[in-house]
Amino acid sequence: MEEKIHSESNSCDTMGGQSGKLSFNTKDESSSNTYTYKVSIKTGDRPKAGTDANVYIVLHSNGQASRETKLDVFFRNDFERGQLDSFNISKLPFASIDHIELWRDNFGISSDWNIDTISVKNTGTGDEAVFPIFRWIRANYRYNFIPLDTSLPQYDERKEQRQKELEEKKALYELAIPAPGIPSRIKAIPADEEFSFDYLWDLNKKKLVLLATSKVKRIATGAWKTIEDVKSIYTKSVFVPPTDTEKWKDDVKFGNQRLAGVNNTVIRLCTEIPEKFGVTPEMVEPFLEGKSLGDALTGRTIFIIDYDLLEDCPCKEGHVVCAPIALFYRRNDGKLVPTAIQLFQKKADDNPVFLPSDPEYTWVLAKMWFNNADAQYHQAVTHLGYTHLIMEGIVVITHRTLSQSHPLFKLLAPHFIYLIAINTRAVNKLSSKGGILDQVFTVETRGILELISRRRPSWRFDRDGLIPEDFKARGIDDPEVLPRFPARDDSILIYDTIKKYVEKYVDLYYETNEVLLADDEIQNWREEITRSVDNYGLGMQGVPGGDSGKFTTKEQLVTVLTGFISIFSVGHAMANFAQYEEYSHPLNYPSLLRGTPPKDKSTRAESDVVATLPDKESHFSIMITGKILSERGTKPLGDFEVNYVFDPEAVKIVNEFRADLANISEIISKKNKTRDPPYPYLDPAEVPNAISI
Template structure:
């Protein structure tokens, strides 16, 4: 750039932070020009410390600016820099550049977060936050997005499946500090725990299974002590990992063969009609699982469960029908049936619940849906865009965990195929069915989802800890997104004229078969015109990547690791009548010892937290002071939520810890 003046002035120092990515460091020659607010600049300054290897991965380098270059330089408003192709490793990823005036103590920050290609003059403005229509570096933005689109391409791995990344870009790899290697971790866990008794064989008693847990590594899961308890079974519907299937029962469906005579001993003097009217009946219906494909020689139920709020305000099961249609060999089972028969029926019910949980609540509706959103964001929103800066922390390691996890767990002959009745053939079919139903403006928007299920009134279904805590977090995230959006979009024209935003909305809603994400229920079908529309979408994305995922991921060991409690795998066939069963029937239905160990180790790994909690971002993208104030307000809101949740847990039995903001991570990173 021409028109610069130079000469001696005050002392300036340039700091360059090279990123913590593979091959981020460079041996190339780097040149910078500092520009101020009056059109003055330094001229070219070579960034090179004598006899020092500058720009190494993850390092901060310091470069004094020669006084001869500083004539009349005022407040630095932009930096212009470039590299050549010299050296063996010339590629370079820059996190940020900072310029300090040592006399005035002013610090000017230039967020970069880019791979720097050779011989291109990058111009980054102070704080680097602007909508595209106001950015005088429009050509640079377009060039960078075109490069992103080469790295971030969609693929639909099978008809009806979600949009995913075609090939994981190097930028999405785990950092050195956060490595996720399930095979190595499994071996380490087993070696450390010294469990050697699970290498072969079948269980001979429930006592033998209970005695296998150790204080070291594999502690006794919460479900082991309560697995046959009806109150705990009810608790699993509302304060565990599959928390959003239950609905207020407004009428008994014809396909569920219950009547007043059958339920009279269980309704505490109520009739079905009066219990419905008083909002004491709730239902979980797995109709979506009807005729689901499954592994050969295994059975997959599609149950209906009817639940009742008793006089102690506990939710308890009062009827379970294991398949959808009335039939002589499909009876309604009751808590008054023989104890082991009722216990094994609940196990078959939870076997279906586990399949729904892993396929939809966990994998489909968090990991996979948000992978497509991540790809769309990288393809359409520049690093300079304020919404990119808002969303980027919530995508950390998401593509990496999905790529690694699908390879290791959800592949032919992998973990799901070994430890779940439906295997991947059933899982993929269930994901397809679920994606046909899921809507961002309903299922992805917590208040609307609760309204849909008749549970938006907090006095209905006491003990619904997921709802009560998740609403606090949803409100905090919504306030955060609202303030942030209104900071940058203070007129409808700014939304309409933001072509990056409009392209993003278009790709979010474009059919998966046509190369889009295919999200249903995006307001205005992605043609955004109001701040309310944007706030809803951004709230849903942040909420899904943090709260939704945490609530359905982190309880996994406590539920799955004791197979009678929450059996992903059930052998044999479910009961077709109410004949009394023995403990031996329960044992025969359980997975063998090696499969049990596989379930224990993987759910232990998946229940571990490796990244920072919500609001404490691993990478800081937001530098605009007004936006930083909004982030600080969000963190303060989260502190209040954390205090409320901790206070609530003082009187909960058992406590519900999974939505304490101190525990919820920013992103889907495991």
């Protein structure tokens, strides 16, 4: 990055017709009580951020003002993309400034201009005022900026400018009315949300690169011959074996997938056996370590997953997806194991209850078909629908309703980076007709969208959007009930730390609940989040505020902010970063199976298991997708790509948050030394700030 410095005195160029609007100090410039200011402007590092336009500035101090100064270095290109330019303005009679005016004309081929920051430093005293801009500067409008640029709307004297900026944002960030049941998404991607990420989602190119770098040979075509043959797909680099490849048949491994896999959002405490589930006490009691089923239920050691949502879900032609019900038992050693699986919802002679005592490969097939159903739900609901898509609406609404000067915009914005871009580019490529989801998931894109819409009516922020409340609602928040649950323990640990951070931040700017009530922007934010989809809102249920339609307490606001930041970071990390580990072994967590599920409990052979697997080419696409999705797209939580917060008191709060996260990282790292297997996905050093992959 090149820094350019140019000196300008008060006698430099001014904009015609403007000087009469300003008050100039006419103090003798030869006086020793004059000061020089170094003005440094960092142009944004994004496409078309640089400008050829003429740029002007005025420095203000307690009613006094400098002359209009044209910022220019002759024969040099100022304000290029990503560049830091500095200019000296000398012989000013005041020792500090309270705001600046900045504007540009539309001269030149490239007149658009995006600024990251401006700093104005008194070279004599060393005092420096920082202006975090992070805006596009439109032509022929005189912007007023105050140091730190942080203000609640009721205290901001720049009301006209603030309103104009919000109107511009509303025109850029519009919600489209989505298909029924699908979370609201942006109508058209703004230029600010673009990024050069297409290369990552050109899977044909990625496939060639990965083949070359991993030295994989002859795995992309043909069918598997034996289970042992699956090992041939792994290499020493790139496509390394999952950590517990050899345990894919193990019941403890299968149980652990509910607690430390990619889909920890479905299992719940079982208090009674559903009528539609054909399991009986006699069937499962041999696996309950001497307990009766009744005692195990009252003792809170029985858990259930019911995939009624998958019943009659659309599928690939010639394929079947189950809608299973499964029972799990927490053993005395704390480990969770399956005790019964019914692959479809209705009792029938051809829909038996499979048990661990069934023939080995019969039981293996029942678990594989269950996991195939689990994978469809994971990708549709847990991952795509209720992290990626539902959070896109929050990004859009925030841009529409909160000024960039609002302290809560600055709190939330680091968690928005690349989300709209990844959704627009990558998700569209994944879910387009003939895309990856069509190729490697049993329910294809249409089934994925169907599952998202089926889940939508029951999804509530105050239950599903708050990590501790989700575990509580499923009866699995108590460590005594499930002592070996790393996804729960680590996620709640980080959630509580995020809440502590948000509480301090909110308290800094809202001294009382009355201040919150008077904040029209944050109240509009809540209104658009809860407004019906037909009226271009998100239609989100369960947002605190109730019948009043407003945030009435700071606690309500803290809850919402904590929930959203947690979904952007922790929630997505739980659903995303174990994907290669889970999906890359075709027997472990199959997203696609061939043939039909077993309809009786007769003995199956290894060849029957191998016959259900997708061909090698399809599985290689699964591996590539899992590999890409498991890569980190942004910096770790708290280490923001863009720092919007410059208020010194707020910076202290951010630094305390980072220190708390570092402490949690040490705690989780220590835990992972004794966990079998380790669960690294929620170590704060591994959790990204945003949903950017």
